[in-house]
Amino acid sequence: MNSIVTEQGLPTNSFSMKKGFALLAEHSTVVVFVAMMIAGYFLSDKFYSVTNITNVLRQSVPLGIVSLGMLYVILTGGIDLSVGSIMALVSVVVALMIPEYGLWIAIFAGITVATLVGSCAGGLVSYFKIAPFIATLAMMTIARGLALIVSKGQPIFVDDIAFVDFGTGYFMGLPLPVYVFLGFSMLAHFVYKKTAFGRLVISIGSNETATRFAGIPVERFKFAVYALSGMACGVAGVIAATRTGVGSPVLALSFELDAIAAVVVGGASLAGGRGTVFKTVIGVLILSVISNIMNLMNISGYLQQVVKGVIIVLAVVLESFKSKH
C-alpha cells in the first residue's frame, strides 16, 4: 500500500500518457471518424445541416446492412463478392412481383431469393471446399446475369405508394431505413458478443483447424455466414430500391468493394478472427461521410475515387501500427 502512495506522482503521469496513446491506437477507427466529422465542419458550411446529416445516414443504410453481413463472412476468414449482384437481383424481383402479389409477398420472396443465392455460395465454400473468392465470384456473375435476364436489362419502376413511402419516410426526425440499419446493427452486435454462434464464427477465423479439432461442425457455421450475408443483401436491395422507386439490374455495381472497404477500415482482418460490429458501423459511416463531404465540395467523381482510396489506406495503416505495438 505504501509504495502506491509514494509512487503516485510521476509514474501516474507517464502511465496515463501511455494509456492515452494506447487508447488512441486502439480506437484508430473512431479517431479517423471524429477527425472527418471535424474536417466536415471546416470544409463545407452545409455539412452540419439537418438535411445533410439525415441524408448521409439514409445513404449509408444499404452499405451498412451489407457490411454487417460481410463482417461475419470476413470474421470466418472468407469474403463475399456477390453482395452487389444479389442486391440488384432482389430489387428486380421485388419490383416485378409487387404489381401481381402485393408488397409484402414480393419483399418476402426477394429476401428469400437473396438468402438462397447466399446459401449457394455457402454450400460451395463449406461442402465443396471451393475458395470463398472463387465461389462468391461465380455467384456474383450468376446473380447479376439473372437480374439482367429477369428484367430484360431494363429498370423496372415501382408505383406502389407504400414502397416508395418507406424509402422516403421519416419517424421521429430520422429516415425510416435508418431504423432498420440500427436494428440490424444491434442484432449483429448482440450475436457477436453474447451467443455461441458469434463466438464460434470468431474462433473459426482465428484457427479453423483447431476449432474443427474441438468438435465444432465448422462447415455448418461457414455455410450460415454466407446465407446470412445473402439475406442482408436482400434487405439492403429492398431498401435501396425503395429510395429510388426503381428495381434495377445494374444497382449496386462494385458494391462488394465498398462493403469490404468498410469492414477493413473498421479494423477487421481479412485473415479472419478480428473485427467488431461497432467499428464496422463506424467504417461504414467513414465511407459515407467521405463521399458526402466531397459531393458538398463539388469534387469531381474521378478525384473522389482517388481520395477515397487514400483514406482507406490511411485507416488500414493506422490499424496495422496498432497490431505492431
Place this chain on the structure above:
Amino acid sequence: MDKINSEYSIVINNVQKNFGGIRALKSVDLKVKKGSIHALVGENGAGKSTLMKILSGIHIKDGGTINIDGQEVHFTSPKQSQAHNIGIIHQELALSPDLTVAENIFLADLGFGSQLINTNQINSLAKLALDQLGFEIDPTTRLGDLSIAYQQMVEIAKSLAKNVNILILDEPSAILSDKEISVLFEKLRELQAKGVTIIYISHRLEEIFRLTDAITIIKDGTTVTELDPKTCTESDIINAMVGRTFEKLFPPKLTPSNETVLEVIDLNTARLLRNINLNIKKGEIVGLAGLIGSGRTEIARCLFGIDLMASGLIKKNGQVLQINHPADAVKLGIGLVPESRKEQGAILSRSIRENMTLSNLKGSSSFFGLINRLKETTVSHKLQKSLAIKLGSIEDPISSLSGGNQQKVVIAKWLNTDCDVLILDEPTRGVDVGAKSEIYNIIVELTQKGYAILVISSELMEIIGLCHRTYVMSEGEISGELVADEMTEENIMRMALPKRAVI
C-alpha cells in the same frame, strides 16, 4: 589469452538480454571447446533459444562478452553471424512448402550469383548434399509433399550446404524418428571429425548422453553448471535443470477395470492403416508406440473423425459408432489432444476462457445459444484450479502461457465435455520437465475418474512409465502388444522397426 584461442571455439561471459521488463538472460556463461559437440539443456523458457538467437544475430545482447575463436564479437544482424560461419537450425521449420527440395536448400542464392536458375545444376548439387548426409530424398520433390521428419532433414541439409564452422541445432530431434536420429548423429560426428563445433539443444537426455562431449545447464536465464556426460547421471541433469530433486516423474499406476470402453475392429484406411484391432478399458491408459509415420496419428485421426476409414468398426460400450466429423466423435464422448498444439489444439489469439469452453459452449449457455458469462467464468476458474494451471487471468490469450500450461488448457477443454475416452497425441511435446510430471499426474487422475485413455508418444519412457499396456505400430500395422513388465525400450523398439530393416 593464447590458451583460450587454441582451446575454445566459443566463450560466452555474463551475457544478458532483456525484453521490455522481462530479463530473459540474467547471466549466461558458456564455453564450447573447438570441435566438440556441446549440449545445452534447460526447461522451456530457461533462455536457451534466446542465447542461440543472440549467437545467430537475430537478437542483440544487452551486456556481457562473446568470443568466437578468440575474437570478441557483437552481432547486430544475422549477416554478421553468418560471416563467422555460424549456422543455426531453428526449432520451427523455415521452409517454403511449394518449392522443391533443391530450391529450398539453395534458396539464399538460387542462381549462384546469377539471376537465372539452372535447375539441373541445383538439383544435382542438392542430390550430392543429400546423399552425403545419407538422406534418401529426391531433390525435385515438392517440399510440402514430404513428411515433417523429412522436411527437418532438408532443413539440416540446407544449413550444411553453407560452409559452417559452428553449427547450432535447436531441438532437431523433436520430430525425428529414432532411425532418422541415428543418421543425424552419425552425420554430426562426421562434421565434428572435420573440426566443426556443434551446439546441440535437446530435451531428450538419452540423446545427450549418446552424442555430446559436455553439457551446460541453464535455468531462468542463468548458467547453473557444466556437467560431463561420461560421469553424470540423468538425475544430476534433471536436478540441475529444475533446481529441485526429482523423485519421480511418473505417479504410480492405478488398476483399471475390466469393462472395455472402446474397441476398434479391423480398421483399414485407403492410405496407410491395415487391420487395426485395439481396445481400451475403463480407467486404463493404453500406449500407442512406433516410429514417426508408422500410423499412430492416423489411428487417432480416424477415431476422431478427421480422416475417414475404408473399412472396419469402432465400438464404444458395445455400440457401433458412425464417426464422420470431429463433431460426431465429441458427441459420442471421444476427445483428442492433438499432436500440434499451436495449429490444432489451441486457438492462440483467443483467451484461456474461450479455449476452455470451446468444445462445450452449450454447457455455459442459458438458452438459444446465449452464452452465460458468469457460468462460463465459473467453469473456467474451476478447471484452472483442478489442473493447477499457472496463469495471470483467464482473460489473457492462451499464447501468453508456457507450453505446459497451454497443454493443460487443451486438456481442460475436454474435461469440460462429457467425453470419457481421451486420445492424447504427444501430450508432453515441447513441455518442460516440471510440467511434464504435472501432466502425467493429471492423466493418472483421469483414470481414477473412469476415463479410458490412449497415449501416442515418441518417448519410450513416457509409454513405459505411464501406460498399463501398449500397442506398437510399424508401417501401418499393429506389430505387437506389450503388457506391464513386457514394456521395455528394447521390446518396443524391436516391434517398432520395420521387418525388412536390418538391425
